[in-house]
Amino acid sequence: MDEPSVAPLLAGLQHLLDSFAEIGLGYLSLDRPAGTLSGGEAQRTKMIRHLGSSLTDVTYVFDEPTIGLHPHDIQRMNELLLQLRDKGNTVLVVEHKPEVIAIADHVVDLGPGAGTAGGTVCFEGTVAGLRGSDTTTGRHLDDRATLKESVRGANGTLQVRGASTHNLQDVNVDIPLGMLCVVTGVAGSGKSSLIHGSVAGRDGVVVIDQAAIRGSRRSNPATYTGLLEPIRKAFAKINGVKPALFSANSEGACPTCNGAGVIYTDLGVMATVESTCEECEGKRFQASVLEYTLGGRNIAEVLAMSVTEAEEFFGDGEAKTPAAHKILDRLADVGLGYLSLGQPLTTLSGGERQRLKLATQMGDKGDVYVLDEPTTGLHLADVAQLLGLLDRLVDAGKSVIVIEHHQAVMAHADWLIDLGPGAGHDGGRIIFEGTPADLVAARAGLTGEHLAEYVGAH
Known part of the structure; x- marks a missing residue:
């Protein structure tokens, strides 16, 4: 006009x-x-x-x-x-x-670790200064994943025919099984539409996303992963009482706050106010239950432990509980070693929720795992750990499909499927299928150019 x-x-x-x-x-x-x-x-x-x-x-x-x-x-x-x-x-x-x-x-780097091991400023200054500093971020700032020397072979395919969800333009693609397959492409190119529209919902496919976990504010990593069950049984066995006492949602609950640890006061027009329960001091259990110990710790002290501490605690000695140790191992594997067992699920970030689901479902019967941007919220140092975990899943005979933009994950893939060339109605087509090395050699599309630059291909 x-x-x-x-x-x-x-x-x-x-x-x-x-x-x-x-x-x-x-x-x-x-x-x-x-x-x-x-x-x-x-x-x-x-x-x-x-x-x-x-x-x-x-x-x-x-x-x-x-x-x-x-x-x-x-x-x-x-x-x-x-x-x-x-x-x-x-x-x-x-x-x-x-x-x-x-x-x-100006960069402010927090750490040195996560959870209770963090919370201090490790570095303040310029990017060049961060590079030279001996902080975890400084050391990993120039990390570059390399392309794999050899990629795994497929042991079958998942066929998608005529996919047309949202902006997909009648896409036909064979997703290889038995390997680490990464689906990538610019934002809005149709990656999620392809996977959630045509792959999720099939038999044996487990989708692990970042959506909120259904559960009340009483739910925590211990209840969600099934970890509380073996812990309660171990406490019950050694003390000769019944397991229900060691659940804050059952018989052992503090009667004043019903095991919530806090008392909610509804002020009508104003927001509800939370105050720590004076009877149990926020520990959630009756005083009599806290007298029972396992390995010198009561149930409230165990739930206050981080995954890493608990892994050691249930690993040997009087508290040795193989069933609990196995679940804790998986939580540490996905990089959640710093979470405390009793932390309410409502306080977890999207990336943490996704990794908690992954740890819980790793023991399941699914054959194909779909992960949507698992690097969200991960520090550079944790990405390597995540790649190791994905490798272990594939080596255990699972097929892993990852929707991801992170170049380290792309470089580490056995097979790449790139959607594009643009976003919205300019996307929705498969523009490349093959190994990361082939993509870098061809410098196909925007993904090829950026990946080539990332791995330092000349």
């Missing part, structure tokens, strides 16, 4: 639409319901709203803005973060991706 009377409005609209295109959301249709956007799309839509604002001297806080973004989209997002800063604002970003850390003017 070219109408002088509404020129300022047109200029504003043009700027807004340009921002959508710049941040890689040019494929969204304007009437699309907001509830159908992915997490990354929703977050970037919010960013655009602020980019257009004329406010300055505002502090913006972004919590992992790269979730769901392909390396190609991360570059564009970095430019937007810098634009926000250059308008005279303060931009705080909570992030693990080295590409985003690289553009920072």
Whole structure:
């Protein structure tokens, strides 16, 4: 349109639409319901709203803005973060991706470990200073996964024919079984549509996502993984009493707070107030139950342990409980060694929930595991541990399909399926199938270019 009377409005609209295109959301249709956007799309839509604002001297806080973004989209997002800063604002970003850390003017590194082993500032300063510092982040900042020398062979395929969910354009693909298969492509290219629309729901397919875990505020890692069962039995056996006493949801519960550890006071129009129960001091059990011990610890002390501590505790000595130790081993395997056994599930992050589900379902009968962005919220040092875990799953005879943008995971795959070439109606087609080495050699599409750069192929 070219109408002088509404020129300022047109200029504003043009700027807004340009921002959508710049941040890689040019494929969204304007009437699309907001509830159908992915997490990354929703977050970037919010960013655009602020980019257009004329406010300055505002502090913006972004919590992992790269979730769901392909390396190609991360570059564009970095430019937007810098634009926000250059308008005279303060931009705080909570992030693990080295590409985003690289553009920072000032870095604050927390650690040294996770959970109770963390909570201190290990480093403050420039990116170059972080590289030279001996912190976990500093040491891993330049980590680059290498392409595998040899990839596993497939022992069958999962056939998808005529997939047309959302933006998929009648896709036919054979997903190899018995190997680590990574599905990638720019944000909005149709990865989740392909896997959730055509693979999930088949027999033997276990989908492990980041959705909230169904359960009340009484649920915790010990109840969710089935760990509490062998622990209760061990306590009951050594003390000669019944197992139900050692459950805060059963006979052993503190009568005042019914085993919740807190008392909720409903103040009508105002928010409900939580206060620690004075009777049990938040321990959730009756005083008489806390007199029974196992290996010198009572049940409340055991539930306050971290996974790592408990793994040692139930590993040998008087408290040796193989059934509990096996579950704790799996939790440590997925990088949750710092979680305490009694921490309410409602306080876990998306990445933590996904890894908790993975640990729980690793003992299940599923043959094909589907993981949707398992590196979300993972530090560089933990990504290597996750890759080791995926390898062990495949070596145990499972097939693992991962939807992922992280180059370390792509490089480590046996087989890559790349969707694209663009997002929305520009995507929805398979543009590459093969080994990571073939993709790097061909530098096929945006994924090929970024992966080649990442592994340092010349």
